[in-house]
Amino acid sequence: MNLYSRLLSYLKPYKTKFFLACACMILVSASSGAAAIIIQPILDEIFMKQDTDMLTILPVGVVLIYLVRGFGRYYASSLMQVIGQQAVRDIRDRLFGHLQALSLRFYSSKQTGQLMSRITNDVQVIQDSVSIVVYDFLRESLTMIVLLGVVFYRDFELALVAALVIPFSGIFIGKLGRRLRVVSKESQEKMAELNSMLLENFTGIRVVQAFGMQEYEINKFKKGNQAYFDTVRRMIKINELSSPLLEFIGAIGIAAIIWYGGGQVIEGKTTIGAFFSFLTALFMLYAPISKLSRVYNKVQQALAAAQRIFDLVDTPLLINDKTGAVVLKPLERGIDIVGVTFEYDPGKPVLHDIDLHVDKGEALAFVGASGAGKTTLINLIPRFFEVANGAILFDGHDIRDVTVKSLRGQIGIVTQEIFLFHDTIRNNIAYGHTEAKIEEVERAAKAAHAHEFIMKMPDGYDTLTGERGIKLSGGQRQRISIARAIMKDPPVLILDEATSALDTESELMVQKAMSNLISGRTTFVIAHRLSTILNADKIVVLDKGKVIETGAHEELMSQNGYYRRLFELQYANSTENGSSRQAIS
Template identity: 40%
Template sequence: MTTKALAPSRKRDDEIEKKVADLLPKDDENSLGKAYDPRLMRRLLAFIGPYKRTMTAAIVLMIIGTVLSVVSPWVIGQAIDVGIKAQSLDSLYTWTIIFAVVSLGEWLSNRSRIHLLAIVGTGVVADVRSALFRHLQRLSLNFYNRYSVGRLMSRLISDVDVLQDFVTWSITGLTRATFSLVGITIAMLLLNWKLALVTFAVLPIMVIVTNYWRVRVRQAYRSTRERIALINGYLNESISGIRVTKSFVREAANGEHFDDLNRSYFNANTSAARLAATFFPAVDFMGSLATALVVGVGGWLVLGDNLTPGVLVAFVLYVSRFFDPILELAQRYNTFQSTMASSERMFALLDTEPDMLDAPNAQALPAVRGHVMFDHVSFGYADGEPVLRDVTLEAQPGETIALVGETGAGKSTIIRLLGRFFDVTDGAVLVDGHDIREVTQASLRQQLGIVLQDTFLFGGSITENIRYGRLDASDDDVVAAAKAVGAHKFIERMPEGYATDVGENGVNLSVGQRQILSFARALLADPRLLILDEATSSVDTTTERQIQAALDTLMRGRTSFVIAHRLSTITNASKIVVLDRGQISEMGTHAELLARRGRYYNLYTMQWSKGNGTIGE
């Protein structure tokens, strides 16, 4: 990075912070929340429940390790007084061996405790992440229209990772720190209450310094989290849109914007580091100050024969350990706050109920013949904004219904309602006489085959993508489906044939190839109802001819709803439905609608006559 980027003027820094502040979320997504919320803690402990025995063993080991840690200075003191001062070599050997055993026991207990807690922490993270993922699969499309992918990824990754640190370190860490602090305090008072009071004299200063750090570090850590979230989001957006960036020569402008985000993150980290540079050396200084006071007062007591050297050495060791649990308690306070905030966001997501639920008495839809009825259907994605108005449409088994109309006329909405991705506002959608709201969603969608305009392929082989809708299909079935839609030839030319990895979202294939594979996927699933949503819009004319025969085979004997701009996929439909502003303006065959010289005729003459072969753009 250039010197200018590393050290801009204070005025430039202020400008950057103002610009970044406008980009930060205005809700409480990154708020720290309460340091402790018993309601959230109970829900977190429910995930720890399956690991109760492992957690109990870790706590027992923590208690053993802490007790041994508290005993160690006293053992050293005894070695000095009973062995060295008394000039007893046997006693010195005995206490040395005792100290070695105590140290070994402390090491073994701490090692075993950390190992067990790592198992619990990793297990809890895996369980929570699985619960979130399974819940996301249940939520309706309406939820995903409102919730950004970035926020969901943050819940599944960042917030869940906070739990691992909490379970692995904070739960027993706080207990251990508290237990150690109490044990060391009792040991110090029992050894010499006067020196204990000398040590406690620095505590008021320690409390002031800790409170100063605790209050300010909250905002510092929050700022760093907010800004790294902005950086990650912008990186994701920039990489995903790199083609657009290069097309419009935006590299330099994007680089400057990223520099601003990076600089803001640098400033936030610098502020947090400055606080750490103040607090931790201050704690070390408090410990050194307390040690100096103890050595001074204790030395005076030793010279006056009111204190043994062994007790003084043990006391100095206790003082060096006294401030460690205080420091850990201060650090874990912020961990608790982050855990509570992350837990609140995660459980809010888990508590989100799907908009689309099966009715309590929903039955499985039996094998359908393919009779579909839209009975006076009205629908709107938002209140007061109707998309469909009193639509009545009937499709007999085996018929092909072509939906035509300008953008926003309601074509895609009709097929979304048929798949029950949304529920009608008024009226009903019936399949073989069954109101689809009264059957299970799974039994309905298992009999639907959907090919969308924006074809999505999953990372994996071509075979795995074709088999996606029918996992029990054999390799021969996969090849047969590919041959039927004209995909077999280009698949054979791929480096590894059917085993070729398509890449993320099919990046290793052309748009047309991805769409042809989506036809093979739909054909292999053998649905009774077929939906083609702009399915040939990205296929060139030559490729379209190759798959047109396969489409005819695919639609034969199935009730099909086709949304298409290309006239060739519409003219042979059993019925063409012309939509205008959410209402059916015309309905009939291609020849009938042309003879009427109505809206369909106008669309035909405006678009087809231009020679581009499209209608209803």
């Protein structure tokens, strides 16, 4: 029950409302006991003794009992559901906040759809556990205790006979509940797989339609959907088996009570009113027992969901601030990469003993074949991943000794895969500077050569970009991204093949924007087209995770090595000055 106790801990901030709800539930339970007790005077005093005074008093008593019961049920239920929603909100906030802090290593090993399923579907399952289930458990438990008191008060011997069936009920319900928990977890996993499938399909719908694979995708989805349905069907069968099983066991107990209790009435050892009061309390007692069995089933489903959620919440933060981490001051001298080794999988390094230095304001370019380690290396600079060995130093400060926020606050990133939020152009440019004035946004857009095309949009800077910027062309998205980086005004800049996917005209516009962005900044560039980094202060050639050549363009060309072969391979039929590509300057 440690898992469930952890769930219930989210109710602590709302304990005042919780205790008020409990007080109301006590009223409900007490009224249930009173309803059972009042049966005896109704039968004995009104129908048997024909007492006219009681004929006036007892109906009023019945009305008052159910008035109190209705009042208690309304406020208990309302308060508990509100508490449950607040607790679920807190769980979802905690989960999302933790996900934001996890490193890219975590996300590289997870499917987005499955993460979405945990923060939506799994949390929704838990909602029943921390609101309705808690309410039902407390109310029905209190009601059961009160009615048990009535039953034992009316006839101790009969109550013992009735209680004999309870252990058998508990054994069967326990077995069903444990089985339900396993199947419930399986159903949540199947739903997560469906979410992943949907996200992948919607994101890649252009590829699906281009290859005419709609029928294939439909059949794949049907297969996954059927697997989910089969799991849910098993869950329904287990869940619904508890009620008829309890009713059958209860019927055996009732039959024994009628046989034994009826004999007591015939022999005159008890009155009809007392027996029917006992029988009424007993019938009312089986209702909360049945509901508690369903509560137990819901708890098992919630625990399966909670396990998946807390597995995420308990995922350790691989990238976080160490004790005593300091705020990194603006770069003054330069950046050193000292003996850096990195591995995605233990024992399989993808970067080997990298040593580099770049002075403030210099441009350092990385070139090499795909898989050489270029992107991996620049991902280490903002601590998206942690180095295995060695260190990266800003003005001599190991980046692991400074706060992550202050480190990343000094770095701007523009990549080939531009991500724009489904928001206005203005908000995308001002991302990270939500209080920025429109004049500041326009100034950044003009520097990125984006202002002109933005003003041609239907709503100018208030135009929605669409999901992932789908309403804009590749060049337009790239310039919005550059404007966003200019808005941040970082002293350090990372450009990851930022123009490799653009046509010539778009690239020329982006290169002009890049020149404004790079000016005066320490820049790391990954280049697909070597012509774009001809004027870099230093070019680093990587091959299989190792630095094999460094130097300026002319120096590397004179060495007649790997860089020269790459350059000549790309431009065998053109000269450096005749290239249509504009170099970074």
